[in-house]
Amino acid sequence: METVAKEFEGKLPQKIINEAVAEAKKRSCSKDQLKKIIQYLKEQYDDARITAGEGIGIVTAESFGEPSTQMTLNVFHFAGVAEVSVTQGLPRLIEILDARKEIKTPSMEIYIKKEFNKDMNVVKKVAASIKETKFADIVTEFTINLSKLQIEATLHQNRIKDLKLTPDTIAKALGEGLKNVIVTSSPNKITLKAKDAENELMEIYKLKEKSKDIFIKGIKGISQVLPVKKDNEFFIVTAGSNLKEVLEIKEIDETKTSTNSLFEVLAVLGIEAARRTVINEAKKVIENQGLDVDIRHIMLIADIMTTSGTVKGITRSGITSGKSSVLARASFETPIVHIINASLVGEEDQLNSVIENVMLNQPVPLGTGLPGLVAKMIKGAEKGIPKGKAKK
Amino acid sequence: MIDVFMDEKFIGEVENQEDFLKKVKDERQKGKLPNTLNIWYNDELKEVHIEIANGRVRRPLIVVEKGKSKLTAEHLKKLEANELTWKELFSQGVMEYLDAAEEENAYVALNEEDVTAEHTHMEISPSIILGLTTSLVPFANFGQSSRLNRGSKAQKQALGFYSANYLVRMDTDVNILHYPQNPLVKSFMYDVSKQNLHPAGQNIIIALMSYEGYNMQDALVFNKGSIDLGLARSTYYRPYKAEELRYAGGLIDEICVPDKEVKGYRSEEDYKLLEDDGIIFPESIVKEDDVIIGKTSPPRFLGEIDEFSIAANKRRESSITMRHGEPGKVDFVMVTENEEGMRLVKTRLRHQRIPEIGDKFASRHGQKGVVGLIVPEADMPFTVTGVKPDLIFSPHSIPSRMTVSHLLEVLAGKTGALDGRTIDATTFSSEPEHDLRKTLLELGFREDGTETLYNGLTGEKLKAKIFIGNMYYLRLKHMVANKLHARASGRIQLLTRQPIEGRAKGGGLRLGEMEKDCLVGHGASLLLKERFDSDITRIQVCESCGMLAVYDNFKNTQFCHRCGGNIVINTIQISYAFKLLLDELRALGIGPKLNLKSKYDDGSRTQRSK
């Protein structure tokens, strides 16, 4: 058995060979049978491999681009069911491929350690502790006192109790968040007054709106939490994302917790995790739309986006700027910048890729343009060769 | 306290928003506040917004109070007797104009029967949700909304009878349908909007079946007999204009038969259709590029007058000719003056357009297609009574598009034609399907609209019953006669040496970016190169400095401007567009250099820019 396995070493991935050997042993196959099996596996494997000269770049672009034109903008809403809204479809795909730093709907899936994940109370407690509370969330009514030129906010007593807050702690948080404002607290009221005496009505209104956004408690950025039960296990879906601080909570299963923000993953977990996130997120979009794209296309895109060590979008400032060919870069966007910069350093273009060769009307180095014909010249026959065609 | 905003500016607060809203609305109805003001309350943000800005879309609704419509039968009677005006309905508070924001606060009932105590408003009619052209679609409530959009779009492109005085007009790009008809199946809006005064279609008999596969993928099969009888025949009109312009120095254009001495003189043959005044005579038959108005102009630059020429020589030919690819007959000639009192000549050309393969047709349900085959009348399938369809429509066009209204129109059209009346197909209030079926049955036909058909070629009975009936079909303005184009070689652009663009100039057909991707994706590299060979050029490159060298054709020598003649110079083939790029870079002060390598060494040439 092992000799057969040895024979194919290097011709097939070791994992496939090992699996075949293990399976053959279990079914007590003969040596010849195993050889036949692995031979067949090798044929299948070779068939699945991409042939030399295949334009995988363009095939990926088209395989990815065509289905995305069919993406519908109708997002499935589940009326009445509590859910966190997440950007889907084409807008989300553009976000991923452009590697946007600010995504429209950051969201996390927070998993709880095995020992707690069946206990609703623990999950609820974790959910409450990570939700970001803003001043507006704990106020029932804002009134502008025109005679005193101040804002009076009535506090929501029950909510304060739930969140274990006191008027003093709230006032302190407000004082940190707002500048040039005098904050005074009473058991059920918070009063805000600007330090400058001459306040216009519009200014006070602006202050009121500003105060609503002041951070009081929780994890910054997480505006909504939603405990969800799936396969007998609770986890938390959030709107807003803050991977670094969430991972510090001790009840959390850090091996499964994820965010859809590429750059947070990159900053906290590194480039390999970011590559995986690109694949997962793109795959999620495509599957949600009921479309089918081979995973290898998505992987190629993720590889190209992350191969430089940071996440680069498929944009003018992203991967296009990393192309080695001056002409290829110039043919995308802003050609003058690329040409001027190239001429300043005397860049050389090796004409190795498709676009440059189309521009020069040369065969592109793909498919039929790849093989060259080598002919042995008979001495003395060189005269017959047209000028410039063959030289040296 | 509730914040109040006017045009998104904070203006104050109110204690009770409901009282405030009611008060403002009352004042608006009384006319103390402008009628164009709208107010609404945002419950989420606890804000009242007053809108007075221009450009808001508003629509009229009937006010409902305590579960009862304020518009009563009495109002309707008075309206009919002209004792009440539309405006008075608003001042009486019977109706209101709401904008999109105020509608957020309204609870609108579609029908009077649906009105409950909670409702605040009621629609004038449920079909008011549709626009003008969309409301012309029959049985619109049985169709898919996106198909309705396409249906209304098709009606805007339909050929018809756009104006009764078209014969004395000089409009560009005009099509007139020869025998326009009003539809048998129409909506209420058809007559109200006076569409019946300029119809744009014909009632024809269609059969839903396949015919030798020539109507697959939305193609249509037409009956040649029907076309010979004038079905969907139209005339295309195009005006041509010539003006005698006045130039500096007292020089003017002259409309005349050009003199033989004129620069650019064609030939006597070319001017044979012109009368003595230089204008073509009406009803003459002209081909493409024929002269229709003879004209000469003064020279463009004074330098053009060279010493030895005689006076007439300096004028140049500037006649008006027929557009490329458009033959026709001269329909109308008009001679008048422009604002400056100069002679102005307009002629109108006419060309009859008989439906041919590739012409576009559509029903009113977003079902458009092009003619795929025109069948001799004898070969068309026929019914027991000898009726032959004018058009055969593919049944595969129906299920995925869910245009039930299309099928209903065929059924209704058949009923209407047999019963001798028009069928009301107004959205939401059309004649019910079962009534149509009942009438058909009473008239001695199968109630589902199907009939036994016989194969026109063999006379055999078709096994399936075929759905056949009348339908209003539109001929759309996209005709192959205006679009057919092919080219082998022809004019090129001066700058890039690539083929010029456009059918009218006999230009090339572009193999674009995406088509390029397709060839690359298939690895058809050499085919791609060949396709882009239209601007191929040979250039000489100096091997020592990499700059473009010169080939002297007379002396059959090559030399480099920098390195002289005694140097290795090679000829390469590249696209002229790239040579142009190199030239333009040089003009920018960038010196691109070409480093050549033999392609037999390692297969790549390199190029360096410096």
Ligand SMILES: [Zn+2]
């Ligand atoms: Zn040189």
